[in-house]
Amino acid sequence: MAIIDVNNLTKTYYTYRRGSSFTDTIKSFFHRERVNVNAVQNVSFQVDEGQITGILGPNGAGKSTTIKMLTGTLYPTSGHISVMGYTPFRDRNTYVNHIGAVFGQKSQLVWDIPPIDSFHMNKAIYAIPEKEFKNTLKELTELFELEDIIEKPTRVLSLGERMKCEFVMAMLHRPKIVFLDEPTIGLDVIAKQKIRSFIKEMNRQGVTFILTTHDLEDVEQLARKVIIINHGQKVFDDTLQRLKMNLGAKKIIRLILAEPLAEIELEGIKVIEKNSDYEYTLEVNIENNSINAIIRRLSEMCEFSDISIKELPMEKIITEIYESKESKE
Amino acid sequence: MNFLVKKFRVVKAVALVTYKEWSAYRTHSMVSIFVGPVYFIVQYFIWSVVYSGKTSLNGMELSQMLTYFGVTTLIGYLTMDFADWNLQMLVRTGKFLTFALRPIHHRFFALSQKIGHRVLGFLFEFLPCLFIFVFIFKINMRPANFGWAIISVALAFLMNLYLNYTIGMTAFWLVQAAGVRRVYLLLQSIFSGGLIPLVFFPGALQKFLLFLPFQYVSYVPAMVYIGRYTLAGVSMPIPQIVGLQAIAVAVTAIISEYIYRLSMKRFTGVGA
Amino acid sequence: MLKKYIRIYIECIKISISTALTYRLNFLLDNFIMLVSNILFPLFTLLIYGSGAEFPNWSLYEVLLIQAVFTMSTGIANILFNGVLWATMRHIIEGSLEIVLIKPVDCLFFLTASTIEFSSIGLFLGGLVIFVVALPYIGPVSILMVLQFIVLFLSGVCVMMGISFIMAATSFKWVGNSRIPEIFESIKYFGRYPQNIFHKVISGFTSFIIPVAMVGYFPAASLLGKADATAFIAILPCFLFAMAGVFLFRHMIRLYEGVGG
Numbered sequence: 001m002a003i004i005d006v007n008n009l010t011k012t013y014y015t016y017r018r019g020s021s022f023t024d025t026i027k028s029f030f031h032r033e034r035v036n037v038n039a040v041q042n043v044s045f046q047v048d049e050g051q052i053t054g055i056l057g058p059n060g061a062g063k064s065t066t067i068k069m070l071t072g073t074l075y076p077t078s079g080h081i082s083v084m085g086y087t088p089f090r091d092r093n094t095y096v097n098h099i100g101a102v103f104g105q106k107s108q109l110v111w112d113i114p115p116i117d118s119f120h121m122n123k124a125i126y127a128i129p130e131k132e133f134k135n136t137l138k139e140l141t142e143l144f145e146l147e148d149i150i151e152k153p154t155r156v157l158s159l160g161e162r163m164k165c166e167f168v169m170a171m172l173h174r175p176k177i178v179f180l181d182e183p184t185i186g187l188d189v190i191a192k193q194k195i196r197s198f199i200k201e202m203n204r205q206g207v208t209f210i211l212t213t214h215d216l217e218d219v220e221q222l223a224r225k226v227i228i229i230n231h232g233q234k235v236f237d238d239t240l241q242r243l244k245m246n247l248g249a250k251k252i253i254r255l256i257l258a259e260p261l262a263e264i265e266l267e268g269i270k271v272i273e274k275n276s277d278y279e280y281t282l283e284v285n286i287e288n289n290s291i292n293a294i295i296r297r298l299s300e301m302c303e304f305s306d307i308s309i310k311e312l313p314m315e316k317i318i319t320e321i322y323e324s325k326e327s328k329e
Numbered sequence: 330m331n332f333l334v335k336k337f338r339v340v341k342a343v344a345l346v347t348y349k350e351w352s353a354y355r356t357h358s359m360v361s362i363f364v365g366p367v368y369f370i371v372q373y374f375i376w377s378v379v380y381s382g383k384t385s386l387n388g389m390e391l392s393q394m395l396t397y398f399g400v401t402t403l404i405g406y407l408t409m410d411f412a413d414w415n416l417q418m419l420v421r422t423g424k425f426l427t428f429a430l431r432p433i434h435h436r437f438f439a440l441s442q443k444i445g446h447r448v449l450g451f452l453f454e455f456l457p458c459l460f461i462f463v464f465i466f467k468i469n470m471r472p473a474n475f476g477w478a479i480i481s482v483a484l485a486f487l488m489n490l491y492l493n494y495t496i497g498m499t500a501f502w503l504v505q506a507a508g509v510r511r512v513y514l515l516l517q518s519i520f521s522g523g524l525i526p527l528v529f530f531p532g533a534l535q536k537f538l539l540f541l542p543f544q545y546v547s548y549v550p551a552m553v554y555i556g557r558y559t560l561a562g563v564s565m566p567i568p569q570i571v572g573l574q575a576i577a578v579a580v581t582a583i584i585s586e587y588i589y590r591l592s593m594k595r596f597t598g599v600g601a
Numbered sequence: 602m603l604k605k606y607i608r609i610y611i612e613c614i615k616i617s618i619s620t621a622l623t624y625r626l627n628f629l630l631d632n633f634i635m636l637v638s639n640i641l642f643p644l645f646t647l648l649i650y651g652s653g654a655e656f657p658n659w660s661l662y663e664v665l666l667i668q669a670v671f672t673m674s675t676g677i678a679n680i681l682f683n684g685v686l687w688a689t690m691r692h693i694i695e696g697s698l699e700i701v702l703i704k705p706v707d708c709l710f711f712l713t714a715s716t717i718e719f720s721s722i723g724l725f726l727g728g729l730v731i732f733v734v735a736l737p738y739i740g741p742v743s744i745l746m747v748l749q750f751i752v753l754f755l756s757g758v759c760v761m762m763g764i765s766f767i768m769a770a771t772s773f774k775w776v777g778n779s780r781i782p783e784i785f786e787s788i789k790y791f792g793r794y795p796q797n798i799f800h801k802v803i804s805g806f807t808s809f810i811i812p813v814a815m816v817g818y819f820p821a822a823s824l825l826g827k828a829d830a831t832a833f834i835a836i837l838p839c840f841l842f843a844m845a846g847v848f849l850f851r852h853m854i855r856l857y858e859g860v861g862g
Contacts, residue, residue: 013598073429075597089597097432108427112350124342125433127335360780367787370803371794378798379654387652508630515638529648 003177003208004047004070009079011040011065011232039065041232042079047210047225052203054223054240055212058314062232063212067179070210071101084176097126100175102166104182109154115165116150119172126173133172140168143198160191167198171207178202180211184218196221216311230318246324247317251291253282255298256306266297283316339433340441347445358453365402365458369466372398387528393555394526396469399462400551401523403470406454408486408546410443413513416497417506420596429596436494436589443490473556477567481553484574488545491581492517501592522548527560535561545577606710613714621719632723639727643668659795662738663825669732671793671817674754676725678761684716685709686781689769694777698857709766709850739825746824753820753832756839760812763839764789766846773853792816808835815839 014034040062047053057063068074069081072088072095081088086095109118123133141147144164154162163183170178180199184192199209199222213219219226219240226243228236236243252272255264260277268289273281284294291309298304312320351358373395380391389397416439419425428435462468472478496513500506518524520543527538527548538544539561549570552558558570565573621628643665650661689712692698701708764785771781792813796804807814812835819832 068426071430073426073597075594092429092597093432096430099430101430103426106422106424106427108431110346110350112353113346117346117349121342121346122431124335124338125431127338354778356775357778357780360778360783364783364787368790371790374799374803375649375656375794378656379649381657383654386654505627505630508634511634515634515641519641519644525645525648529652531651 001049002046003049003084004045004210005080005082006046006070007044007080009040009043009066009069009081010038010077011062011069011074012036012038012077038232040069040076040229043229043232043234044079045227045234045237047208049208050203050206051225052199052209052211052223053225053227054219055210055227055229056214056216056219056314056317057212057229058214058318061229063229064181065232066229067181067210067212071099071179072096097173098176100170100173100178102163102170102178102180102183104185107162107166108169109162109165111155112153114151114153115146115157115169118154118165119150119169122169122172128173132174136172136174137168140171143201144168144194160187160194163187163191163195164198167195171202175207177208177210180209182213183211184213184215192217214314216314216317228318228321235318236321247312247320248285249287250312251284251286252310252312252316253284253294253298254306254308254310255280255282255304258303258305261302264298264301266294266301268294269298283312336437339437340444343438343441344445344448347442348448351446351449355449355453358449359457361406361454362457362461365406365454366461366466369398369402369462373466387526388559389526389528392469396555397526397551399466399468399470400554401547403455403459403462404482404485404547404550404554405523406450406458407447407482408489408550409450410439410446410490410493412439412443412490413493413497413510415439415442416494417500417510420497420500420506425596429593434589436490436585439494440487440490443486447486472554474553474567477571478550478554481550481571481574484571484578485546485550488542488574488578488581491578491585492542492546495581495585495588498588498592501595517543517546520544521546522551526551532561539563542577542581545574549574606706609706609711610714613717616715617717617719628720631720632726635721635723636727636730639672639724640730642672642727643731656795656798658797660738662735663821664795665731665735666739666824667795667817667821668793669728669735670754670757670821671789672728673725673732674728674757674761674816674820675789676721676723676728677758678765679721679724680718681758682713682762682765683721684718685712685765685769686772688712688716690772690777690779693773693857702854702858708854709847712769742824746826749823749828749832750820752836753815753823753828756812756836757815757817757820759839759843760815763843763846764811766843766850770846770849770853773857789813789816792818794818809838812838812842 014036043062043066055063055066065074069076070083070088072086072092075089083095084098086098088095108122109115110121119137122128128136141150144167146161146164146168149157149161150165150168154165157165167183183199184195187195196218199211203209209222211218211222223240226236226238226240227234228243236246257278257280261280262277264271264280264282268285270283270285271280272283284291286294295307298307376391376394376398380386380394384390386394416425416435419428425435428438459470463470496510497506499509503509520527520538520541522544527535527544530538544560548560549558553567553571556567558565558567646661646664646668649655650664655661656664689698692701701711704711768781768785772778775781788807788811791799791803791807792815796807796814796818799807804814808831815832815835819828819835822828822832
């Protein structure tokens, strides 16, 4: 059953072009040039209850604008949104009682005091009954192993610990839907992993998650459904498996050579960037060849001083999607 | 009733958190214990020589003048806030979003915060300075009427919050809202009565001040405390001026709420 | 050695000016507000005289002159020394004072030079406006009086320097307290008024212990021909006070190096 239903969602806003020189600022005082920004254009999608949905896209693609409209903190220019039967921007006052949200860089915690005090504040704001609050807090802190942490002032906590506390704060009132905007940004690998397993556990208990990210790994490990937005438009909306099928299994290898090499030619390897005879960026297809085998062959061919293996970057994924669409048509 | 209980719980929780947050800085509040009396000493000598040979200036006697400066200082500790600065920061950093996502009116949140913050001010600024004024400087600090004085100070508490909050909301429209704030603070510091009793201003200006909100922040509660109110030649009995103050607070609250709704429209429309 | 320090100082002035110019509109607005609020500063005195009262033996313009000199002195001090406190405070909170300590220049000098703040020029100009307004109403001024004024005014700036350095030194112990300036602001308040209105104990304190009388009162009194021997005796405590500021700051640096090293 669809818990979120979005139809032809569009958001356009105006900004004013500003010059930076002194005369420009004086001029702009009297006359300003209006610029239209189409942040989101005609986006429609549905999310089923109990799903984890990833909204992917490069920076400035319209992910955050979309999620702000879903949380009711931003009015759409046109289109319809229905979440659990509410129209978020219209019913915001009652609606926000039923959702939770973590916005990567915008903290709810009060800086100078321990998180536990901030939790008590939200307890009052959401009018959570004492018993329920205690049980939820116990469960969440155990899950994150935060028992001692929440007694320390927020300012002394590490970024990862703070982020975990943000999650607890957002989940205390037991929301049915939780929106996450870049929840793992800036975290180290272990903290990322902890956050991800927390999301999975909460999802098992029936919570629906919507997350925006530009980290493909977040999506790979969590989401079953993926929506990709680029330049405000939806370019992909399907399961993770379909996305993988579309993309194939590809990785990016960056190579720094000890000895110059005019070109690299190997089966399953495509040179996508060459800065000099020493620096190559390769795209490798690991569907038929294991990454092990590829590196072995590379090392037979040339002497390298540094090597790094990465996921496909967002921009690459989007071009691939466009290409696969065109080839189908 | 249930609604009120919930509201009260929110006030309590937010005030408590704010109290804890700021009590780490209570030594900062205690700077007032030095600064307040020092300013008072300067005022004491100034007015002592200014009154030499005169019994009354603009209808105020020396003892009333000293009480006036003592009282405005103390009222300041009970009613000050920086809701304006706070809100401007939240808007500028985008953190206002975390409040839009919670089921709470942010001005109500700010009010609760102020209560917590001012409890701290009461303990570490108001009480010590009151003690110094009464027992060391031997200034008469007994209000003419306890009940009216408390009501008037409470109204000033609200007035200051509504005014400052409204100034803070300019940040939803202006990038350079800090300038607006500074101009406002300048006007407020002069025309609220904190600088000098408003009866010292030229007559025409006094008439003008009668219709501005500034006097209700400091001058009115101080005069209610002393027990007689006059401005621009208009004298009012205490219950009447407190009633007027209540009306002024109500009007400001309504205007502030109207601007708040515009702000929310603006916030959700642009997503600042 | 001295040449190197002068060159550094000139570089810092250049940087400060170009920073101020980058944010021209802000700079102009800030200074305008500052100028207006400082022209309004003698309002209190004006209203007292306006209501028919006065400081005995002082005309309105004589009192305004004291306050004009006070504001000009504060303006110059704010441009030259005010940044030291905030820079020190920030470095201590962020634990980044080492960056300054490893430089091959004196720490206090570098902090002072690198925080010259031209955006306080409005403060000085505000004082100057009042000064020019009050000047025609005072008696004839001789060259000797002008020379006395200059010496006393510079001594006043020394006091302001001492205050800035003592505040900066305080911030080592009282970490992150943004209200430190208020303490000295309240003491400086005594310097804005004719000293003979205060009790002898207080005017002794403001002349010789923390000589804030030198910031406004004494230099103005010299222009009015009202300066007595006290004004000139008070020059010595001013320089001692400035030196005390330097010593206290250096002492705190040594403690910091001992603890933080």
